[in-house]
Amino acid sequence: MTDQSKYHHGNLKEALVQAGLDILHQKGLAALTLRACAVGAGVSHTAPKNHFGNLAGLMSAIAARGYQRLTETMQTGLSPDASRADRRQAAMGGYVDFARQNPGLFELMFSPQRTNSDDPDLLHHAGRCFAVLCDVSEGLIWDKSDAPDAALRAQIMHWSMVHGFAQLSASGRLDKGDMKNLEIFDVFPQFQYRD
Amino acid sequence: MTDQSKYHHGNLKEALVQAGLDILHQKGLAALTLRACAVGAGVSHTAPKNHFGNLAGLMSAIAARGYQRLTETMQTGLSPDASRADRRQAAMGGYVDFARQNPGLFELMFSPQRTNSDDPDLLHHAGRCFAVLCDVSEGLIWDKSDAPDAALRAQIMHWSMVHGFAQLSASGRLDKGDMKNLEIFDVFPQFQYRD
DNA sequence: GGATAATATTTACAGTGTAAATATAAACTG
DNA sequence: CAGTTTATATTTACACTGTAAATATTATCC
Incomplete structure (x- = not known):
């Protein structure tokens, strides 16, 4: 279930929040973008919409x-x-x-x-x-x-x-x-x- | 000196700040962009750079x-x-x-x-x-x-x-x-x- | 009055959030 | 199990953002 090559992430909601916290810690609030969180979680930049609606x-x-x-x-x-x-x-x-x-x-x-x-x-x-x-x-x-x-x-x-x-x-x-x-x-x- | 059709604004620095305050009051912080301030002051969107450097x-x-x-x-x-x-x-x-x-x-x-x-x-x-x-x-x-x-x-x-x-x-x-x-x-x- | 500096514009570009259409996988139903 | 529906993710497109470079216009100074 932790296969990297899955189409479905499995726990994207958590991964996106975690990626956001990492970005905040390393690059600050100005770098905290929707697309950067998506990259951090390894998904396309529109995937977050399913879980959070918008930015x-x-x-x-x-x-x-x-x-x-x-x-x-x-x-x-x-x-x-x-x-x-x-x-x-x-x-x-x-x-x-x-x-x-x-x-x-x-x-x-x-x-x-x-x-x-x-x-x-x-x-x-x-x-x-x-x-x-x-x-x-x-x-x-x-x-x-x-x-x-x-x-x-x-x-x-x-x-x-x-x-x-x-x-x-x-x-x-x-x-x-x-x-x-x-x-x-x-x-x-x-x-x-x-x- | 208050001619609208001048190439130089005359008091752009003040006009941009004023436009920014208006935008904040009417549309909130999310709408406070460099370009919106420029539009509010009636100048091109790169004019603010001369007075403020950047956003x-x-x-x-x-x-x-x-x-x-x-x-x-x-x-x-x-x-x-x-x-x-x-x-x-x-x-x-x-x-x-x-x-x-x-x-x-x-x-x-x-x-x-x-x-x-x-x-x-x-x-x-x-x-x-x-x-x-x-x-x-x-x-x-x-x-x-x-x-x-x-x-x-x-x-x-x-x-x-x-x-x-x-x-x-x-x-x-x-x-x-x-x-x-x-x-x-x-x-x-x-x-x-x-x- | 001519050089220089200040000020503003045009153009271009990489990056942003959002929406629509599409693709894939999971979950449910009979 | 097969077929349908739902959930999840991608691709593509678009309007908007800040910044930089090159250019144009005006003011300032000697």
């Missing part, structure tokens, strides 16, 4: 895989019984590292102009990524009010902070002067948590 | 203008002697509104893959935009330490927060469930300032 569909699938990898990155090196403080460290640090090490993929993941923002798979994996951040934001002491949605607002603030820092860093907006060598835990170390 | 150069100029407009948006409706609290309200709210109302331009402004991140004009106007946020972050009470760079770290946190929320909102990542109608001042109302 935006393929891009969305690659972005969804990006969220999946980001979620994994935020959880690597964690024993199952790690403390919440350790989980938080891994999640926030992992988010920023991911953005810096995969600038093209990260840009694609938050690019409504290249992806279908309502793609179910994309939304699902983005939601799982958010869930990890929600977990580690638990216990944050910052909202003195007793509003019923205090937890949700703390979660969104957490995501906004981490994502904003990651994007500003990855897009080179923090490369000037004293900001150059600041890490996220230099910037957000003062929040207190009930860990 | 990335034109994109960078449009992004720089975007930062300029963002800075203006953050300061609109402010009397010269407005309180810092009012300035802060205008700056943070304006940042988010700008991202929502100009999603294509906002995406371009933070897209290192489409622009030249080291473009001097781009960096200058991005710096001015950051300066406005630095101004309104003054007096923020959150860092109990007396580290020498406490102010800088507070400024970066402020920018990260506002930018992260703006981007998550503009890219549709906050459109699900309870998050849908949250505004930035619902999420970040609890910080205290020495105003």
Whole structure:
């Protein structure tokens, strides 16, 4: 079934996403074209249409895989019984590292102009990524009010902070002067948590 | 000098940027092509090369203008002697509104893959935009330490927060469930300032 | 007023995404 | 098993994109 000379590829959908990730890693977002993915998977340039419809569909699938990898990155090196403080460290640090090490993929993941923002798979994996951040934001002491949605607002603030820092860093907006060598835990170390 | 039938345009650089902004506003980032800008300015599709070199150069100029407009948006409706609290309200709210109302331009402004991140004009106007946020972050009470760079770290946190929320909102990542109608001042109302 | 530089056009070309028609292989049905 | 239908992939064609080279026009400078 892994015969190279088959007319049908067998697992083209996966192969195209994988080829896309390789291209992103090696040549950047500008080189991520439909035809290049097809070449990488060893098929004609119109084959992707059967599986993804059009370029935006393929891009969305690659972005969804990006969220999946980001979620994994935020959880690597964690024993199952790690403390919440350790989980938080891994999640926030992992988010920023991911953005810096995969600038093209990260840009694609938050690019409504290249992806279908309502793609179910994309939304699902983005939601799982958010869930990890929600977990580690638990216990944050910052909202003195007793509003019923205090937890949700703390979660969104957490995501906004981490994502904003990651994007500003990855897009080179923090490369000037004293900001150059600041890490996220230099910037957000003062929040207190009930860990 | 405003004769339409001149061989030399006279102010093509400005006209191309303006055409680009119009295209972004009316048709979105996907339609922002070098040729479309040229058509909008009424010149041949190779004329932009003389002023911007290539596509990335034109994109960078449009992004720089975007930062300029963002800075203006953050300061609109402010009397010269407005309180810092009012300035802060205008700056943070304006940042988010700008991202929502100009999603294509906002995406371009933070897209290192489409622009030249080291473009001097781009960096200058991005710096001015950051300066406005630095101004309104003054007096923020959150860092109990007396580290020498406490102010800088507070400024970066402020920018990260506002930018992260703006981007998550503009890219549709906050459109699900309870998050849908949250505004930035619902999420970040609890910080205290020495105003 | 004539040389030089700046600015814009024409033409050409390789690369892109998409659509239509066609070919091949798998899956289903009797 | 044979025949049909469906899924998958290819070929071909086309309009559109950015870039480069050669050329044309106008402004600038001495």
